[in-house]
Amino acid sequence: MQFISTRGGTEPKDYCEVLLEGLAADGGLVVPEYLPEVSAETFESWRALSYPELATEVIGLFATDIPRDELARMCASAYDASRFPNRAIVPLRDIGAGMTLVGLSEGPTLAFKDMAMQFLGEAIEYALGREDRVLNVLGATSGDTGSAAEHALHGRDRVSVFMLSPQGRMSPFQRAQMYSLLDDNIHNIAIEGVFDDCQHLVKQLSEDLEFKNEFNLGAVNSINFGRISAQIVYYVWAWLRASDGVDAADRADFKVSFAVPSGNFGNILSGFYASKLGVPVERLVLASNENNVLDEFFRTGWYRPRSAANTLATSSPSMDVSKASNLERFVFELVGRDPARVAEAWRELAAQGAIDFTVEQLRFADEFRIVSGTSTHADRLATIHEVAEREGVLIDPHTADGVHVAADFVEEGVPMLVLETAKPEKFAATMAEALGRELEPSAEHQELLDAPQRVLNMPNDEDALRLFIAEHALS
Numbered sequence: 026m027q028f029i030s031t032r033g034g035t036e037p038k039d040y041c042e043v044l045l046e047g048l049a050a051d052g053g054l055v056v057p058e059y060l061p062e063v064s065a066e067t068f069e070s071w072r073a074l075s076y077p078e079l080a081t082e083v084i085g086l087f088a089t090d091i092p093r094d095e096l097a098r099m100c101a102s103a104y105d106a107s108r109f110p111n112r113a114i115v116p117l118r119d120i121g122a123g124m125t126l127v128g129l130s131e132g133p134t135l136a137f138k139d140m141a142m143q144f145l146g147e148a149i150e151y152a153l154g155r156e157d158r159v160l161n162v163l164g165a166t167s168g169d170t171g172s173a174a175e176h177a178l179h180g181r182d183r184v185s186v187f188m189l190s191p192q193g194r195m196s197p198f199q200r201a202q203m204y205s206l207l208d209d210n211i212h213n214i215a216i217e218g219v220f221d222d223c224q225h226l227v228k229q230l231s232e233d234l235e236f237k238n239e240f241n242l243g244a245v246n247s248i249n250f251g252r253i254s255a256q257i258v259y260y261v262w263a264w265l266r267a268s269d270g271v272d273a274a275d276r277a278d279f280k281v282s283f284a285v286p287s288g289n290f291g292n293i294l295s296g297f298y299a300s301k302l303g304v305p306v307e308r309l310v311l312a313s314n315e316n317n318v319l320d321e322f323f324r325t326g327w328y329r330p331r332s333a334a335n336t337l338a339t340s341s342p343s344m345d346v347s348k349a350s351n352l353e354r355f356v357f358e359l360v361g362r363d364p365a366r367v368a369e370a371w372r373e374l375a376a377q378g379a380i381d382f383t384v385e386q387l388r389f390a391d392e393f394r395i396v397s398g399t400s401t402h403a404d405r406l407a408t409i410h411e412v413a414e415r416e417g418v419l420i421d422p423h424t425a426d427g428v429h430v431a432a433d434f435v436e437e438g439v440p441m442l443v444l445e446t447a448k449p450e451k452f453a454a455t456m457a458e459a460l461g462r463e464l465e466p467s468a469e470h471q472e473l474l475d476a477p478q479r480v481l482n483m484p485n486d487e488d489a490l491r492l493f494i495a496e497h498a499l500s
């Protein structure tokens with residue numbers, strides 16, 4: 026399998042090559058040169074597999090340049106008991122009203138990003154070893170991405186992490202998860218500023234190609250195709266588990282819907298690819314918070330990203346995104362995989378700040394089957410409260426956005442599988458507001474909160490950051 030750019034301007038590359046890259050050289054995103062299809066018989070043959078075995082099959086459709094036994098070893102290690110103590114790995118749980126939670130937050134940082142990041146840690150180490158290279162990951166985080174990346178990469182050879190976070194802006198739990206990692210290859214840097222300042226510093230250094238090459242800088246952000254491919258696995262897994270009880274003869278026609286709390290469009294894009302593989306998906310339900318650029322796109326066909334200044338800080342912070350970096354991959358499919366049309370659309374976007382896909386949306390709404398909705402602060406509080414009262418189940422604010430929006434699309438006979446993107450412990454303040462009482466941390470979580478922390482405080486100063494990286498980067 027080779028990978029090409031959505032804008033058509035690059036030579037095809039293999040999976041391991043695109044793992045270590047960010048954007049394609051022409052500014053587009055890398056996509057598989059074709060979307061593989063999996064037959065109903067093959068899905069059946071996967072039914073008895075464990076999660077890591079299924080991951081080997083699904084990721085193996087794309088990572089054809091990694092030998093099968095290597096890939097199997099990497100998947101076994103990514104999803105082993107030290108990282109996923111709940112051996113169901115991705116447990117399904119009925120929450121009434123026609124909905125089932127798909128538990129994607131059983132990994133080390135209690136959020137769905139672990140599902141892909143743990144695999145990516147293995148894959149990056151393999152790809153670097155193959156090329157005898159090192160990588161210094163430079164990133165900015167408002168919480169979830171940084172801790173998932175660090176928990177996937179700490180203690181590994183050939184890779185170090187420089188993670189910028191806004192001083193004093195993360196929850197105590199998020200801080201503890203990151204700053205308690207004491208490995209030599211993890212550098213937590215708290216910047217005097219907000220998340221945008223952190224992101225701006227990363228951008229400045231990454232755009233300085235000389236500096237980037239001299240210090241082997243790279244990223245593991247949400248456009249990384251390795252992450253997208255590893256996320257497809259749990260859509261296949263969830264459909265297999267939801268259809269386990271269905272008569273064998275009826276399984277191929279047994280449809281489910283997925284509801285996905287969305288920000289950068291990475292998670293739901295993987296669901297879209299899963300449907301293209303052949304998973305019987307009735308609908309993909311995209312849930313936005315108040316930053317509802319994607320909801321607007323799917324309802325009207327207009328894509329109008331907003332500036333950082335016009336992005337609200339909400340109580341589902343990991344969805345506070347107003348420029349969905351993965352959307353270009355979906356648009357590539359929407360325009361019939363025509364790279365010239367994508368390049369033109371993104372030129373239009375740069376010039377006018379918006380792109381009009383109303384024609385395509387109308388024409389393909391039935392084929393693509395993505396619907397959407399918006400959930401607000403009041404909606405998520407009410408949903409957390411209601412699910413707790415009705416089912417005795419605590420869901421986090423992001424998952425609550427998913428449940429709230431999903432409610433409008435539940436259909437008789439079609440299970441609505443809502444992706445649980447984080448555990449409630451990470452967002453204690455909003456949980457307390459919704460429930461009217463504080464959540465008691467478990468003994469294990471209290472231990473994490475009390476563990477020694479290491480973090481470097483730094484002014485919002487590009488030169489100070491350059492100097493620190495120059496002194497500490499692997500070479």
Ligand SMILES: *Cc1c(COP(=O)(O)O)cnc(C)c1O
Pocket residue numbers: 136137138169170247286287288289290291292293343344423446447
């Ligand atoms: C990252 C994240 C999201 C958004 O996922 P995307 O792939 O960016 O759409 C939703 N919920 C939580 C808890 C997250 O950490």
